[in-house]
Amino acid sequence: xxxxxxxxxxxxxxxxxxxxxxxxxxxxxxxxxxxxxxxxxxxxxxxxxxxxxxxxxxxxxxxxxxxxxxxxxxxxxxxxxxxxxxxxxxxxxxxxxxxxxxxxxxxxxxxxxxxxxxxxxxxxxxxxxxxxxxxxxxxxxxxxxxxxxxxxxxxxxxxxxxxxxxxxxxxxxxxxxxxxxxxxxxxxxxxxxxxxxxxxxxxxxxxxxxxxxxxxxxxxxxxxxxxxxxxxxxxxxxxxxxxxxxxxxxxxxxxxxxxxxxxxxxxxxxxxxxxxxxxxxxxxxxxxxxxxxxxxxxxxxxxxxxxxxxxxxxxxxxxxxxxxxxxx
Amino acid sequence: xxxxxxxxxxxxxxxxxxxxxxxxxxxxxxxxxxxxxxxxxxxxxxxxxxxxxxxxxxxxxxxxxxxxxxxxxxxxxxxxxxxxxxxxxxxxxxx
Numbered sequence: 001x002x003x004x005x006x007x008x009x010x011x012x013x014x015x016x017x018x019x020x021x022x023x024x025x026x027x028x029x030x031x032x033x034x035x036x037x038x039x040x041x042x043x044x045x046x047x048x049x050x051x052x053x054x055x056x057x058x059x060x061x062x063x064x065x066x067x068x069x070x071x072x073x074x075x076x077x078x079x080x081x082x083x084x085x086x087x088x089x090x091x092x093x094x095x096x097x098x099x100x101x102x103x104x105x106x107x108x109x110x111x112x113x114x115x116x117x118x119x120x121x122x123x124x125x126x127x128x129x130x131x132x133x134x135x136x137x138x139x140x141x142x143x144x145x146x147x148x149x150x151x152x153x154x155x156x157x158x159x160x161x162x163x164x165x166x167x168x169x170x171x172x173x174x175x176x177x178x179x180x181x182x183x184x185x186x187x188x189x190x191x192x193x194x195x196x197x198x199x200x201x202x203x204x205x206x207x208x209x210x211x212x213x214x215x216x217x218x219x220x221x222x223x224x225x226x227x228x229x230x231x232x233x234x235x236x237x238x239x240x241x242x243x244x245x246x247x248x249x250x251x252x253x254x255x256x257x258x259x260x261x262x263x264x265x266x267x268x269x270x271x272x273x274x275x276x277x278x279x280x281x282x283x284x285x286x287x288x289x290x291x292x293x294x295x296x297x298x299x300x301x302x303x304x305x306x307x308x309x310x311x312x313x314x315x316x317x318x319x320x321x322x323x324x325x326x327x328x
Numbered sequence: 329x330x331x332x333x334x335x336x337x338x339x340x341x342x343x344x345x346x347x348x349x350x351x352x353x354x355x356x357x358x359x360x361x362x363x364x365x366x367x368x369x370x371x372x373x374x375x376x377x378x379x380x381x382x383x384x385x386x387x388x389x390x391x392x393x394x395x396x397x398x399x400x401x402x403x404x405x406x407x408x409x410x411x412x413x414x415x416x417x418x419x420x421x422x423x
Contacts, residue, residue, distance in 0.1 A: 036393070038393050085373075088373070092369075095355060096353055096370075102336070102354075168353075172373075314362060315358050318358040318362075
């Protein structure tokens with residue numbers, strides 16, 4: 001049930017109780033039991049989940065912006081209808097995830113404020129610009145592809161509401177990836193200029209897509225505890241490698257060249273080797289200095305401010321309606 | 329920025345007639361009609377339902393997991409409530 005996050009009572013407990021509860025909690029996790037909103041959970045587990053789920057929700061919401069850029073300029077009515085449906089899905093994913101975060105005792109308003117004030121983080125990928133129509137293809141194919149790779153293990157995450165939200169998200173996400181690949185395929189079968197557009201988009205989106213999996217395992221500060229709590233099931237580098245291994249053959253099918261001179265099949269490892277990621281760029285974008293960070297936040301704030309009168313009107317209407325009913 | 333505090337609604341969807349409504353998630357809405365409208369957009373974009381129930385979350389009464397032992401353990405030792413508890417001799421049919 002999603003209702004039960006906000007009525008948690010603060011508990012005063014002694015340390016022995018706490019240690020015993022922690023032990024029982026870990027035993028439930030180890031037995032692959034799901035944790036539900038009203039169950040006892042360590043404060044750090046709650047905090048980690050609020051951070052992760054809300055960042056995930058923010059990413060879905062901000063993720064609408066780069067694609068929204070092309071809705072009015074989609075090349076055909078078919079592409080436009082598809083892109084609208086995809087962007088609407090992203091809004092839906094944001095809402096499922098905000099609801100899941102709220103079960104942990106944080107309010108929607110707080111979460112929205114954190115995004116609008118710039119305090120909250122969201123996926124670094126959405127701070128890159130969408131310069132051509134081919135970017136919409138590359139986003140669907142690579143960005144949604146990377147997201148699916150990250151999200152499928154989250155369907156088995158130990159926290160029930162998050163896992164359930166992810167099941168819905170993953171079901172909807174696979175159309176996103178396919179429509180992106182189809183855009184790339186159409187371009188690659190087109191004119192010389194169209195193939196160039198596809199290659200250019202791949203060149204710009206490949207590395208940022210790899211960064212979506214987060215810092216390398218050596219530098220990932222949250223990973224070990226998240227694995228123990230079964231919030232995370234695979235390490236950042238494992239998921240990144242999986243993504244590379246499935247995506248390289250797809251690029252070959254398209255006849256595109258990966259923008260990485262060090263990329264080659266490693267027979268002994270059974271995986272592709274690739275070049276070093278520019279971690280400086282990753283950290284710069286996370287800190288707010290990517291190509292579009294400021295623009296994204298401004299767009300989000302403007303949309304929120306411009307919608308204020310609608311929200312106010314809805315509340316005024318509801319209040320009037322309710323008081324009318326009570327009087328009757 | 330004004331806080332809106334739209335109430336939370338739990339959404340239940342009947343996927344086709346003959347099945348019961350099932351909890352699918354929750355959403356915020358200013359009133360009941362908006363909860364239904366938003367539920368349609370949020371939870372039935374791919375034909376997932378033929379009917380929606382929206383229930384204000386504050387109206388739901390829920391059991392407390394801390395009391396789950398007291399509530400549910402008494403049922404565990406009453407295995408005679410299951411048909412498999414009883415011996416049926418070989419050759420006896422329609423039982």
